[in-house]
Amino acid sequence: MSFSTILSAAIEGLTAEVVRVEADVSNGLPVFHMVGYLSSEVKEAGERVRTAIRNSGYDYPAKRTVINLSPATLRKRGASFDLPIAVAILTSLGQIPSGRAEKCLIIGELSLDGRVRKVPGILPAAMTAFESGIRCCIIPKDNETEGALVKGLQVIGVENLQEAVDFLKGSRGYAVSDNGVRMITNTVCNVGKGEMKQGGPSFEPEGNSRYVPDFSEIRGQENVKRAAEIAVSGGHNLLMIGPPGSGKSTIAKCVAGILPPLDLEESMEITKIYSVLGLLNKESPLIRTRPFRKVHHTATKAALIGGGLVPHPGEISLAHGGVLFLDELPEFRKSVLEVLRQPLEERSIRITRVHGNYAFPADFMLVAAMNPCPCGHYPDPEKCTCTPAQIQMYLSRISHPFLDRIDLCAEAPRIKYEELTEEKKCESSADIRKRVCRAREIQKERYRGTEITTNAMLGIDGLKRYCRLGASGDKLMERAFTMMELSVRAYHRVIKTARTIADLEGEEQIREEHLREALGYRMVDRKYWRR
Template sequence: MFTKVYGSAVIGVEASTISVEVNTDIGVGYHLVGLPDSAIKESNYRIAAALQNNGYRIPGKKITLNMAPADLRKEGTAYDLTLAIGILVSTGQINTQYDPEEYIIMGELGLDGSLMPIRGVLPIAINARDEGFKGFFLPDQNAEEASVVEGLDVYGISHLSQLIAFFDIGKVPKVTEHKGLKAAVSTNPELPDFCEVKGQESIKRCMEVAAAGGHNIVLVGPPGSGKTMLAKRLPGILPPMSLPEALETTKIHSVAGRTMEHNGLITDRPFRSPHHTISDVALVGGGSFPQPGEISLAHNGVLFLDELPEFKRSVLEVMRQPLEDRQVTIARARFTVTYPSSFMLVASMNPSPGGYFDNPDSPVASSASETRRYLNRISGPLLDRIDIHMEVSPVNFEELSQDRYGERSEAIRKRVIKAREIQTMRFEKLPEIHYNAQMGVRQIRKYCAIDKQTKQLLKLAMEKLKLSARAYDRILKVARTIADLDGEELVLSRHVAEAIQYRSLDKLTSN
């Protein structure tokens, strides 16, 4: 008897329907074809035990299972449930009160028939709805994540017997309530607040500018000056995620198997802070079976690299292309996977190996040659891709001992949102650009035009700091953001002057 059931494969952050064809014939043998990996090939042992422990069996007949398209490699244990139902229907052990071809069925089986969670549920659910499937059977631990997709019945089940009862006697499990997608995703009020930071008003200002334009930023200062504290508060002043951003972010985390802790849709902007011992594959993604790396998990959020010079140079250099293109492409012999990676890079570093600026009062002194070697651990091309470089000085006792609190993150976020709204209107006809940091050369020339006097100011800065053409564009982008925060239509000389001040590392390396 021939039977067809459906599962799904996730490639990158998109899903593709997999047709599982089961044919039972005279003879003996169990043949699984269609380019399955080792985990799928081992599924017959899990399926056999799960069926036996629930009163069913794999009969002693010739069973051929084909996973089509046969030239696409199938990975993981999520096809156990798909294959098990296909075998039961094909061998006539259960009736079909409902047509199995109208449903996507996915789940990993335990030996007792219980179901364990799987990865990539959200892209699978979106693809199932788009291709007209009636429903989606999956482990109940994943059901809440899939329920954000409207137009698809999501059945969260905990045991194989529930799916058998559905097809055999028509007992319909409870449909997981559709949460749907809200009109806007709110910002988590429990995020660390800028009001807790004493002093550092100039740094708070440049963080506001960075958030308003989506600019990359590096903070340079001695230990204990507040670099990490400031970086961790940046997500609290970023605008709430839009629906497309929330959906795209959740898809990436779903593929990586990290959505269980979020109970469905990810509503907070990600904040990723990998250790400096991270490998280049873990940072950008990849592996034998490619998975998204930290830069993709930080998509639509913040990637914080603490102690930037301590990262291996090879690790930092692989970020060049993703920082420019806002996506990372992983090529393998048989396929290519592209993951989005549009994130704000926030880095922190000490100004010298000793940790302090060149100051006679510093506890530890470093020679000029030692400092230069330390700064040279970060390549010029990578620094060029960071819009804002800011020196962070230690906070004095008077400011630390004050009882009053600074400006709250909520107030700063309102100004950031207003500036982002201006940018959204500006780029409404450019679907690939949403904020100033994403502007290309053409948009910079159009929206960052400056007068003759301002050009002269910028020329002096270029010559003195020996800036590159890319740094020139970065200054104009930051100046455009400062103008947006001021509500100015034109980029004025004061905006460019402030943007030039945010190139501290250019000053240090040019000396």
């Protein structure tokens, strides 16, 4: 047989599409020709594959070889097609029985000595394979644990081309039928250093270890701690303003310790994003804790929202389901901050290129910290050395439309010596997290059957349905809307914040005191950014 077909996958954004790798080896001039809308790195596969086949001990006679990667309308990128191309050629040469690999999806990069190297995007490829009815995947050994996260999928991790061929020949404990690869043993069978695993993660939240500061270590700043608790409870955005050394950055890091646990669906969604970028841990690929991404102020728009000639997810997608922390907020370029406005509203980012549209998730909680002026001591007249023009120029880097998307603004004053040295035991992150989780459970039950998971996600219809105010609350909000010159967006965000405060207290009805506290978190931005 001179013709064969092998299944593989191409990554497009955060999704994968099944690709048919067709090989035809026939008599004629000894050329190696590849077609199918290929990038330069895929075109280079010819030299790698031919050398790897020979160095693996297989015969590769001088014949005419034509490789087609279908569909031709899909751009193929990366080195993950090396292994399926090699298997397709060996099948065409009769060194692998025909039909043995037709029900397997094969992915992997080959080195010149035949070793199979790790590639990114295995998790979305494995998910697509399972959804397409494929029940077997041959992938690099280093990606094996990642591929096994897909329940019901048989995953074969190989270290070199020879192991892949042994699998497909059904030798050493494996049998290959017309329906794909069938294991002779129960669930795991070793072949040399390779093995087959039955997919499906054993999910236990909080499995990844990382150091997170505890709120009990923070002295003073009780109002900022309260704002952080409310923000996490409802998924709201938080801005902290204060002089240098007042604990803003530390409080932001403590936020990671009070985030609610992930469920399996959320964990898989976040893991898929990191898989595409090749950021997963080989030994424990499943992400079990919510992301906390701290971005330096020199970041570009593409680094923040994603992009490039072939768009990749940016920091806001890496923070999906967790926290994006922007320290020294005015130091970011204004154009960079402005691109966050749309993702903060829609909780996703869409990037358009000539060859296609890409959608990346961006459901994150924004936590930001900043000084009130360039020297950091405004409005203290004794310490601040900035002129009014300098202060205005500094604060103008944060636009009012951007501020409108911040639910809570909290002022972090300089810590007093008495607060720093007092022996009073502060509340721990574990205690705060219990209240956060209770509030999240209330929201989960309230919004069951909808796409809403937190109060921050409520739209206009949701506000009317779930955030009804009493007569006194309506009058209070009417006065606040006029006197504080609130925008419609800011008005809605105040009500959402009040809904979260009520949930923390276990109250179904939003009371006037809840609204007053929520309005208090809109006063700080009016103090610095006077309209």
